[in-house]
Amino acid sequence: MSVIFDFLQYQVLGMRWLNDAVGKLLAALGMVADSKVTLSVQFFIYDVTKILILLSFLIFLISYIQSYFPPERTKRILGRFSGWKAYTLSALLGTVTPFCSCSSIPLFIGFTAAGLPLGVTFSFLISSPLVDLGSLLLLSSIFGFQTAIVYVIVGLVLAVVGGSLINRFGREEDIEGFIRTINVQETAESTMTRKERLEYASSQVKSTVHKVFWYVIVGVGIGAVIHNWIPTSLILSVLGSSNPFSVILATIVGVPMYADIFGTLPIAEALWAKGVGLGTILAFMMGVTALSLPSLILLRKAVKPRLLAQFFVIVTVGIILIGYLFNFIGPFLA
Template identity: 90%
Template sequence: MSMIFDFLQYQVLGMRWLNDGVGSLLALFGMDAESRVTLSLQFFIYDVIKILILLSFLVFLISYIQSYFPPERTKRILGRFTGWKAYTLSALLGTVTPFCSCSSIPLFIGFTAAGLPLGVTFSFLISSPLVDLGSLLLLSSIFGFPTAILYVAVGLVLAVIGGSLINRFGREEDIEGFIRSIQIQESAETTMTKRERVEYAKGQVKATVHKVFWYIIIGVGIGAVIHNWIPSSLILAVLGSSNPFSVIIAAVVGIPMYADIFGTLPIAEALWAKGVGLGTILAFMMGVTVLSLPSLIMLRKAVKPRLLALFFGIVTVGIILIGYVFNGIGPFLF
């Protein structure tokens, strides 16, 4: 069984065969396999191709599933439940929606305008960019299935608890007035054929790749520099286990950036190779995907500063706690 999991992790998801092929190709051109330039170029070509393949496959699959959950149906499903069931279901539905936080905010606004409880909509907003099939498979390619499954589980817990806490503080008055005045038109749900669902999924793949392509290029470029040019001693001095503030630093550094999990993956991979703790890496990834500065600016258009600060504070504390927990249990996972 372990051989099967290793094959899935390293050859199917990790595509080690692709890395070996890129290395062999560069060698054919007479490049020194041990030079930093060659290793950086190999990392760059391999990671860009790998991420684009995984991105296309995952977006197609998730978009096909998502075609069964148009906003009208989602709002109807969420409206049937209250309390913890509603928060949990909202977090789970977030796993079949767009990969990045900025794409999730329009759906958050629509759900809020439809009258869904504030905590339910925030559970969705936290979960949507944080946990999905993409995060499960992509993290499995680096850290293995147990770690990826545990990450998805704690991400869902953060979304559920975060939504319930926001609801408990009762800040409904901090939703901007224009959202409450939006008139939601109930439209008849159209049933798509299988061919239409496939075409819809293809369209989502094309649109998503177009939107995130340069973020992937930048992320892989940063990863290549970290992997081959920055000394491990320098990285570990800042983000290593000997620094008790490494998780906080990683989370804060991630906030100004904007990317989805595909853009952060090569950076995480490079940090992991340098010996940075698992929790520190995940805190960075979560800071980027959930609390990026562009998404906070977009969210400010929908909510007032007090509610935005409450959301930011709850999620930041949750991310930091999760980071320290993963740093503590990391040695037992590998």
């Protein structure tokens, strides 16, 4: 069984065969083996190709599943539940939305305008960019299945707990008034044919790849620099286990950035190769995907400062706690 899992992690998801093929190609072109330039070029070609392949496959799969959950149906499903069941279901529905944090906010506005409880909509908003089927497979390609599964579980817990806290301490009047005046029209839910679902999934792949392509390029470029040019000792002095504030620092660094998990993956891979703690890396990735500055600016248009601050504090504290948790349990997951 371990042989099968290793094959899936390293050859199917990790595509080690592709890395070997790129190395042989560069050698055939006369590039000096093991030089920093060669290793950087190899890292860049391998990671861009791997991420785009995984991205296309995952977005197609997730979009096909998502075609069964149009907004009208989602709102009806969520409206049937209350309390912890509603928070949990909302967080789970967030896992089948292939959105970055900015793309999740229009749905959040729609759900809020439809009259869903405040905490339920925020559980969705936290879960949607943070945890999805893609993160499970992509994290498996670097850190292994155990780590990916635990990450998804704690991400869902953060979404559920965060939504419940906001529902308890937040106030409906902290939602901007224009949202409450939106007239939500209930439309007849069309049944898509299999061909239409395939066409929808294909269009989502094209749209998403076009949207994130340059983020992937920049992320891989940064990863290549970290992997081959920045001394390990320097990185570990800042983000290593010897620095008790590494998780907090990684979270703070991630917030101003804007990317999804596909853009942060190569940076995480490079930091992991340098020996940075698992929790510190995940805190950085979660900070980027869930608390990016552009998404906070966009969310401010929908909620008032008090509610925005509550959301930011709850998610930030949750990410930091998760980071320290993974730094502690990381050795047991290897």
